[in-house]
Amino acid sequence: MLKMLKMLKMLKNNDTIVAIATPSGYGAIAVIRISGVNSIKILKKIFLSFSGKKKLSEKRSINLGYIKYKNKIIDKVLIFIFKKPKSYTGEDIVEISCHGSIYIQNKLLAIIIDQGARLANPGEFTLRAFLNGKIDLCQAESILDIVNSETDFSHEFAINQMRGNISNLIKNLRKKLIYFLSLIEFELDFSEENYNIINYLEFKKLLDNIIKKLKDLIKSFKIGNALKNGISVSIIGCPNVGKSTLFNKLLKYERSIVSNIAGTTRNYIEDSLIINGIKYRFIDTAGINNKTKNYIEKLGIKKTYSNIKKSDIILYVFDNFNKKMIYNKKKKLQKEYPHKKIFIIINKYDLIKQKQIINYKNIINISAKYGYGINKLLYKITNFYKKMINLKKNSIVITQTRHYESFKEAVFYLSKVKENLEKKIFPEFLSIDIRTALDYLGKVTGEVTNEEILSNIFSKFCIGK
Numbered sequence: 001m002l003k004m005l006k007m008l009k010m011l012k013n014n015d016t017i018v019a020i021a022t023p024s025g026y027g028a029i030a031v032i033r034i035s036g037v038n039s040i041k042i043l044k045k046i047f048l049s050f051s052g053k054k055k056l057s058e059k060r061s062i063n064l065g066y067i068k069y070k071n072k073i074i075d076k077v078l079i080f081i082f083k084k085p086k087s088y089t090g091e092d093i094v095e096i097s098c099h100g101s102i103y104i105q106n107k108l109l110a111i112i113i114d115q116g117a118r119l120a121n122p123g124e125f126t127l128r129a130f131l132n133g134k135i136d137l138c139q140a141e142s143i144l145d146i147v148n149s150e151t152d153f154s155h156e157f158a159i160n161q162m163r164g165n166i167s168n169l170i171k172n173l174r175k176k177l178i179y180f181l182s183l184i185e186f187e188l189d190f191s192e193e194n195y196n197i198i199n200y201l202e203f204k205k206l207l208d209n210i211i212k213k214l215k216d217l218i219k220s221f222k223i224g225n226a227l228k229n230g231i232s233v234s235i236i237g238c239p240n241v242g243k244s245t246l247f248n249k250l251l252k253y254e255r256s257i258v259s260n261i262a263g264t265t266r267n268y269i270e271d272s273l274i275i276n277g278i279k280y281r282f283i284d285t286a287g288i289n290n291k292t293k294n295y296i297e298k299l300g301i302k303k304t305y306s307n308i309k310k311s312d313i314i315l316y317v318f319d320n321f322n323k324k325m326i327y328n329k330k331k332k333l334q335k336e337y338p339h340k341k342i343f344i345i346i347n348k349y350d351l352i353k354q355k356q357i358i359n360y361k362n363i364i365n366i367s368a369k370y371g372y373g374i375n376k377l378l379y380k381i382t383n384f385y386k387k388m389i390n391l392k393k394n395s396i397v398i399t400q401t402r403h404y405e406s407f408k409e410a411v412f413y414l415s416k417v418k419e420n421l422e423k424k425i426f427p428e429f430l431s432i433d434i435r436t437a438l439d440y441l442g443k444v445t446g447e448v449t450n451e452e453i454l455s456n457i458f459s460k461f462c463i464g465k
């Protein structure tokens with residue numbers, strides 16, 4: 001937080017920041033970014049045009065030439081100039097495309113710092129874009145998501161957020177609320193004259209509408225979060241039923257140790273797989289054995305339960321065909337975790353004699369060892385999410401916990417306003433709660449913000465972004 005305060009103060013001092021924007025290490029090309037009032041001035045001091053005569057041309061947005069420092073040519077570079085306010089940060093930006101040697105990158109960085117720039121903090125370019133009104137907070141967060149996106153869906157959500165789908169919705173809702181707030185506060189000023197200018201029915205309708213929209217966004221978080229971070233799938237069951245074998249088969253390599261000794265998997269193991277643009281995080285857990293006296297095994301089982309709690313999907317594996325026992329166990333687990341999707345799987349199908357073949361409802365037969373039924377299982381898992389995603393196709397999906405929490409608070413206060421409106425409570429009280437709800441909505445877009453929020457968001461960025 002202190003760092004952020006310092007950062008904001010420095011911004012007021014108009015300092016110039018620099019960072020290597022490309023990943024660390026060597027490559028064909030690297031990009032060094034400079035932003036701030038002195039960025040062009042600094043470049044002018046160290047740039048030598050191709051012909052060796054001309055200086056950096058501000059009129060041209062791209063210059064080809066050399067970086068020369070203390071009479072030594074450091075590299076042949078391309079310089080991109082973005083003059084304020086038409087730049088990412090809203091300040092003068094210079095980007096240097098140099099050769100991707102680690103030596104050259106570090107040398108250029110040192111030279112530019114020597115000329116008066118300062119090494120940028122994580123996310124500082126984007127922070128400046130926010131502070132200069134180029135993007136709102138919600139869009140700034142989406143940029144981090146775009147950089148981190150691994151799958152079609154996480155990428156799509158991030159792009160939509162960057163293009164302002166959430167921001168526009170929130171700004172619109174806030175505008176309507178502010179209109180009513182101003183009417184209420186206006187009426188408050190004239191209350192003695194019994195000035196009744198608010199259409200309460202219309203206001204109630206607006207509240208209903210806003211609460212519904214926010215509740216939809218809150219609901220979308222479950223899927224948004226799962227798709228962004230990966231859908232977590234826990235494989236659970238008794239020892240030796242073949243959980244680790246199934247885990248390895250799903251991941252297509254020997255990740256987990258398989259043996260016929262019960263209690264082999266002591267700690268859980270996690271690995272991910274992307275199927276049809278969705279990331280799944282499979283978790284192989286310690287077998288549930290309530291009779292064990294082994295301390296380590298007991299700890300492992302405790303972790304199995306905490307994994308069940310955190311997972312979106314449970315694969316409950318059995319290696320027997322006792323229908324009653326299986327259904328009872330599933331019923332018990334479902335009662336404990338009512339919102340989890342539980343798939344029942346009977347493994348070691350290869351061991352069943354033909355005449356015993358069973359076809360229980362909602363049970364997937366597999367042979368993890370020989371690969372039978374694995375595709376069907378994957379189809380069932382992916383299909384489950386496809387249905388949920390299709391529902392969300394045309395609606396806005398939120399992926400940030402910060403937004404989720406703010407929307408929940410906003411709904412709480414708006415519901416209170418609605419209740420009080422119905423009870424015909426004094427407008428003073430309505431006004432306080434509307435203001436609180438507006439604050440929570442404003443925090444999402446950054447219309448209302450504080451250093452703690454900014455520090456939390458931008459510290460997650462890498463340097464150079």
Ligand SMILES: Nc1nc2c(ncn2[C@@H]2O[C@H](COP(=O)(O)OP(=O)(O)O)[C@@H](O)[C@H]2O)c(=O)[nH]1
Binds near residue numbers: 241349
């Ligand atoms: N016949 C047969 N054996 C299996 C199958 N899946 C697992 N096993 C065996 O069952 C034993 C326990 O497997 P493992 O994956 O370690 O079980 P876990 O304790 O549930 O993780 C090992 O000997 C596996 O080879 C299967 O589909 N068919």
Ligand SMILES: [Mg+2]
Binds near residue numbers: 245264265285
């Ligand atoms: Mg195991």
